[in-house]
Amino acid sequence: KNEVEQSPQNLTAQEGEFITINCSYSVGISALHWLQQHPGGGIVSLFMLSSGKKKHGRLIATINIQEKHSSLHITASHPRDSAVYICAVKAAGNKLTFGGGTRVLVKP
């Protein structure tokens, strides 16, 4: 079992819908990252969290340290949000451990 589990693995939404991606981890962490990988392959850091909630545009990320769980929400989804979203945690040894990614497809 991977230390970082994401759900769902795949998600299809209609434009405008609210999207939630979940990330659960099993180890103590110092930070959690949400990354976006577009079909072209490039990886962009969306958020880095150690507690609470962060918002950037239509994206919201939350983390519950006690429950070892984080969520990434996309409000008013758009086809350009179609990408793979990856959760990664920074644990012992200062290295990132990655989830398997959630492939999101937003249809117009």
Added chain:
Amino acid sequence: DTAVSQTPKYLVTQMGNDKSIKCEQNLGHDTMYWYKQDSKKFLKIMFSYNNKELIINETVPNRFSPKSPDKAHLNLHINSLELGDSAVYFCASSTGLAGPYEQYFGPGTRLTVT
């Protein structure tokens, strides 16, 4: 003004060859990383350097050797390439290693071994 750049973007080579991938960052960061993304799109840390010093060395075959001539560069040399080395390799950098620092990724190098 690319923050983290990698060359080449694509690399096709035959088994047994030796190849290098170069990475440069112009962000003034102290820490650089190499990640491997396999065919199932799963990312995994390979190496991390902090101020030119090797800090993280995962269970990677010793055919893979990172080299950091200065803080801005972290190159990856691969000897005796095997079919299983085919993957996308990402370089990344961050301000430091121990803190909650954001990581900036390069565009990736798709390595195909035939």
